[in-house]
Amino acid sequence: MPFLWLVLILLAIAAVGYALGRARALASSGGDIVQLHSLPVYYGSNAALKSLVPALAVLAVWLVAQPIYVTNVVSGMIPQAQIAEGVSDSLALSEVRRIADGLDLAVANGALTEGEARDGNADVGALTQTLQDAGAVVTNEITAQALAAAQRFRALSAGGAWAMTAVVIAIAVIGAFVGIRQTHKDFRARNVVEQGIRALLIAASLIAILTTLGIVLSLVFNTIEFFRLYPALDFFFGTEWAPSFTGRGGASSLGVLPLLWGTIYISVVALVVAVPIGLFSAIYLSEYASPAVRSFAKPLLEVLAGIPTIVYGLFALLTVGPLLVSVFGEGGLLGVNWQGGGRAVITAGIVMGIMLIPFVSSLSDDIINAVPQALRDGSYGLGATQSETVKQVILPAALPGIVGAILLAASRAIGETMIVVLGAGAAARLSLSPFEAMTTVTAKIVSQLTGDSDFASPEALVAFALGMTLFILTLGLNILALHIVRKYREQYE
Amino acid sequence: MTDTNASRTAPKASLLTIDSHTKRRQAAEKRFRVYGIVAIVIGMLFLAVLAVSIIRSGLPAFTKTIVEVEFTLTQDEFDAAEKQLFKTKAYAGYFNAALLTKLREQGLDVEVDAKAIERILGKTGGTIREFYRANTEQIGQPVAFKLAAASRVDGYFKGRVSRDTLQDSRFMQLSDLDLVDALYSAGIIRQVFNWTFITGADSGVDNPGGAGIGASVVGSFFMMLVVLGLSLPIGVAASIYLEEFAPQNRITDFIEVNISNLAAVPSIVYGILGLSIFIQVMHLPQSAPLVGGLVLTLMTLPRIIIPARAALKAVPPSIRDAALGVGASKVQTVFHHVLPLATPGILTGLIIGLGQALGETAPLLLIGMVGFVARGYPDGFIAGFTDPNSAMPAQIYTWAARADVGFYEKAWGGIIILLIFLLTMNILAVILRRKFERRW
Numbered sequence: 001m002p003f004l005w006l007v008l009i010l011l012a013i014a015a016v017g018y019a020l021g022r023a024r025a026l027a028s029s030g031g032d033i034v035q036l037h038s039l040p041v042y043y044g045s046n047a048a049l050k051s052l053v054p055a056l057a058v059l060a061v062w063l064v065a066q067p068i069y070v071t072n073v074v075s076g077m078i079p080q081a082q083i084a085e086g087v088s089d090s091l092a093l094s095e096v097r098r099i100a101d102g103l104d105l106a107v108a109n110g111a112l113t114e115g116e117a118r119d120g121n122a123d124v125g126a127l128t129q130t131l132q133d134a135g136a137v138v139t140n141e142i143t144a145q146a147l148a149a150a151q152r153f154r155a156l157s158a159g160g161a162w163a164m165t166a167v168v169i170a171i172a173v174i175g176a177f178v179g180i181r182q183t184h185k186d187f188r189a190r191n192v193v194e195q196g197i198r199a200l201l202i203a204a205s206l207i208a209i210l211t212t213l214g215i216v217l218s219l220v221f222n223t224i225e226f227f228r229l230y231p232a233l234d235f236f237f238g239t240e241w242a243p244s245f246t247g248r249g250g251a252s253s254l255g256v257l258p259l260l261w262g263t264i265y266i267s268v269v270a271l272v273v274a275v276p277i278g279l280f281s282a283i284y285l286s287e288y289a290s291p292a293v294r295s296f297a298k299p300l301l302e303v304l305a306g307i308p309t310i311v312y313g314l315f316a317l318l319t320v321g322p323l324l325v326s327v328f329g330e331g332g333l334l335g336v337n338w339q340g341g342g343r344a345v346i347t348a349g350i351v352m353g354i355m356l357i358p359f360v361s362s363l364s365d366d367i368i369n370a371v372p373q374a375l376r377d378g379s380y381g382l383g384a385t386q387s388e389t390v391k392q393v394i395l396p397a398a399l400p401g402i403v404g405a406i407l408l409a410a411s412r413a414i415g416e417t418m419i420v421v422l423g424a425g426a427a428a429r430l431s432l433s434p435f436e437a438m439t440t441v442t443a444k445i446v447s448q449l450t451g452d453s454d455f456a457s458p459e460a461l462v463a464f465a466l467g468m469t470l471f472i473l474t475l476g477l478n479i480l481a482l483h484i485v486r487k488y489r490e491q492y493e
Numbered sequence: 494m495t496d497t498n499a500s501r502t503a504p505k506a507s508l509l510t511i512d513s514h515t516k517r518r519q520a521a522e523k524r525f526r527v528y529g530i531v532a533i534v535i536g537m538l539f540l541a542v543l544a545v546s547i548i549r550s551g552l553p554a555f556t557k558t559i560v561e562v563e564f565t566l567t568q569d570e571f572d573a574a575e576k577q578l579f580k581t582k583a584y585a586g587y588f589n590a591a592l593l594t595k596l597r598e599q600g601l602d603v604e605v606d607a608k609a610i611e612r613i614l615g616k617t618g619g620t621i622r623e624f625y626r627a628n629t630e631q632i633g634q635p636v637a638f639k640l641a642a643a644s645r646v647d648g649y650f651k652g653r654v655s656r657d658t659l660q661d662s663r664f665m666q667l668s669d670l671d672l673v674d675a676l677y678s679a680g681i682i683r684q685v686f687n688w689t690f691i692t693g694a695d696s697g698v699d700n701p702g703g704a705g706i707g708a709s710v711v712g713s714f715f716m717m718l719v720v721l722g723l724s725l726p727i728g729v730a731a732s733i734y735l736e737e738f739a740p741q742n743r744i745t746d747f748i749e750v751n752i753s754n755l756a757a758v759p760s761i762v763y764g765i766l767g768l769s770i771f772i773q774v775m776h777l778p779q780s781a782p783l784v785g786g787l788v789l790t791l792m793t794l795p796r797i798i799i800p801a802r803a804a805l806k807a808v809p810p811s812i813r814d815a816a817l818g819v820g821a822s823k824v825q826t827v828f829h830h831v832l833p834l835a836t837p838g839i840l841t842g843l844i845i846g847l848g849q850a851l852g853e854t855a856p857l858l859l860i861g862m863v864g865f866v867a868r869g870y871p872d873g874f875i876a877g878f879t880d881p882n883s884a885m886p887a888q889i890y891t892w893a894a895r896a897d898v899g900f901y902e903k904a905w906g907g908i909i910i911l912l913i914f915l916l917t918m919n920i921l922a923v924i925l926r927r928k929f930e931r932r933w
Contacts, residue, residue: 004875063775067775194822194823201730201731202734204726204727205739205748207727207731208748208751208794208795208798209748211751218766276532277532277535278532280528280529281532284526297537300536300540301540304536304543306848306919307543307852307912308851309853310890310911311543311547311852311912314893314904315546317893318550318893318905319546354539354543385519386525386526387521387525388518388522411757415758416759417759417760417855418854418886421890422890422893442759442855445761445764446761446855449764450859450861450863464765464769467765471758474757474758475758478754478757
């Protein structure tokens with residue numbers, strides 16, 4: 001693994017830099033630490049940081065940039081005529097990459113020499129045979145252009161890897177050298193090292209911004225690509241969801257409305273379960289319960305929040321679904337035949353509600369506890385009972401916070417994936433009955449992106465548009481909720 | 494209260510008799526209290542039902558049904574069988590004869606035909622022939638064969654298949670169950686602990702008996718190494734900056750808003766991010782624990798930064814003032830004094846964050862870490878990061894989505910293992926908090 005070696009070499013250079021920097025500092029003061037501006041550690045760290053940080057930064061950027069550059073060069077080599085025939089850009093590229101991988105494999109197996117693999121005038125038919133014999137997955141008809149592109153791809157990748165190793169090691173050595181050269185007893189090593197540490201800390205906190213940027217960019221670009229292939233109006237106002245995987249485009253109806261309806265319906269059912277239970281437990285735990293009951297019941301309820309969602313998904317599919325069918329299904333306890341199968345809105349909704357109970361209860365608990373005791377005392381002083389105090393004083397005072405908590409819970413419900421994938425079904429429909437299977441935005445993102453479909457087809461790209469819808473929806477709810485909670489807090493602080 | 498109420502309750506005979514209005518108010522008070530108790534009880538009930546159904550449905554995954562027959566093959570029989578056209582059939586014949594003798598010895602008289610045994614045990618001849626060809630020195634000596642029973646026989650012992658629900662098919666017939674009962678009373682069929690489930694890898698869609706979670710535990714392990722290695726330094730560095738160094742300005746505000754919003758972004762969106770940035774743009778390998786770890790790191794970071802900042806904030810300013818007062822620089826103050834004191838709180842948040850990452854499924858499905866990829870163990874330490882693998886929750890999802898009912902049991906069993914890991918991590922977090930957290 002050359003990459004691992006490269007990192008180890010960098011670490012070794014940094015270690016040598018550290019030792020030399022420290023030794024040089026001590027030598028410059030004649031071995032007397034008191035003469036130095038900083039502790040010897042800082043002189044060593046200065047050299048080590050100067051060699052390691054720029055080298056690793058360049059390495060990281062190179063690792064990201066090289067594939068992008070190589071892809072651009074290679075995709076320029078594929079004739080536009082071939083792309084126009086209906087073979088998509090990414091498909092042609094992945095074929096090129098497969099040929100390149102095949103050449104690597106053949107060289108590794110000894111079926112081809114390195115020279116033969118690079119030969120631009122090789123007989124395409126014979127080469128295809130050799131590659132297939134070597135066990136590479138390539139099509140039967142490699143075109144001359146694709147082969148040339150693959151050879152260029154290999155040359156660029158290999159050249160890039162060498163250049164990267166050379167450049168990164170050179171930077172590390174130069175950095176270490178500069179760090180050692182600076183070292184002198186009057187050099188303010190501590191201040192320089194602390195500046196460096198501060199810069200690293202800032203870089204770490206910028207990762208949050210980079211992540212947001214990454215999310216937004218990956219959603220926006222692919223969504224734009226999707227709307228180029230599929231009309232935006234049909235997506236936002238279409239009432240039918242019927243993706244086809246046989247043809248390419250055209251035949252699919254990709255309307256988001258049935259998915260949004262399913263998402264909202266399931267979330268509403270979940271909130272109908274979670275809000276009363278969560279709110280009443282929060283009121284009881286904060287106003288009535290003795291410390292012993294509280295210290296026992298609160299953690300137990302919060303266990304529900306720590307259970308992975310896949311467990312809830314399985315619980316919905318295998319326990320709650322069949323249970324509900326035995327009540328509402330054919331020949332069930334109620335004698336009605338409302339529910340056909342275990343997967344239904346109500347199944348997913350109830351289970352999601354269970355998941356959200358601790359979410360609602362602990363947020364509301366915090367908010368109710370934040371209501372000043374003076375308000376309670378004033379109410380009791382006027383002769384109100386405890387429940388009247390809760391209903392007429394505490395809840396109105398805590399209302400904005402509770403609304404915020406409910407909005408946060410709603411945003412969780414909308415973004416929840418595994419429960420609906422396993423419990424709600426796969427059929428997209430606009431129906432009012434909670435006993436029917438429906439599907440949601442998240443469930444369809446999973447099903448559109450885990451199939452074998454080509455990433456350039458509208459059927460796969462629609463997942464990004466769905467992701468965008470989901471992201472905006474949950475972000476909007478969160479911002480609204482945080483705004484309400486914050487505004488409320490200002491009242492009492 | 495209001496005037497009308499006051500005038501209505503005014504002509505009161507005695508304070509000792511409770512009038513109707515007070516009664517109503519007290520009843521309302523009682524009702525309200527009951528609502529609260531009911532809500533908590535319902536919550537607990539859900540938890541109990543969940544726990545019971547996990548344990549009841551998951552425990553059978555840890556046992557399997559085997560048929561153990563001790564049986565001696567002589568050299569002559571071996572030679573004779575190897576000469577035949579249908580070699581495995583000959584071996585199956587020897588095996589069936591041995592089985593029959595064993596039953597007769599126990600005084601049990603049942604119809605045994607080769608087809609029925611094949612339905613119960615699968616193709617025994619092949620297994621036996623493989624064994625003797627590999628271990629020729631065992632010929633002529635008694636060998637105890639432990640053969641896994643078919644999925645339906647396994648189901649019969651675990652209550653999944655019963656005489657009432659069984660329909661005759663080429664997989665199993667009602668008469669076979671008589672034979673199974675006879676074998677059971679002879680002590681030939683029995684249930685043993687299923688090591689394959691713990692150490693094995695995913696099996697094909699038609700072989701629930703051979704499915705194991707071991708390979709995906711390894712996948713999860715490598716993923717968690719990536720998450721730990723990246724999110725600990727980055728998360729701690731970011732929270733130190735925001736809590737100790739950041740000036741109060743718009744950029745800091747923007748970062749803080751970003752972090753709190755990222756904590757609430759649905760996990761599946763991180764999967765989309767991973768798919769398009771790490772796989773489509775950076776061309777990292779699909780289904781690799783490395784990519785899964787990167788995605789989960791981005792997802793976990795805000796959930797680590799928030800408690801880490803709280804832990805740093807809880808260190809009293811007097812510590813900082815004292816350090817600065819004796820001449821330490823700001824950086825020295827933070828790294829030598831504040832950070833060590835905040836470590837227990839930071840670690841607690843880290844462990845809880847890692848636990849959430851361990852149980853996360855949806856983003857892994859998008860980057861290709863689905864269960865059926867976990868076909869074996871990686872070749873080495875480095876390969877563990879880059880070889881296609883799955884993770885525990887994704888493996889459970891794959892089993893739950895399969896048609897064969899036998900996999901449901903495996904999915905529940907997988908959940909028990911996953912929850913054992915999570916429970917261990919959470920107990921560790923609680924112990925850390927109890928033992929080291931200081932209150933000022």
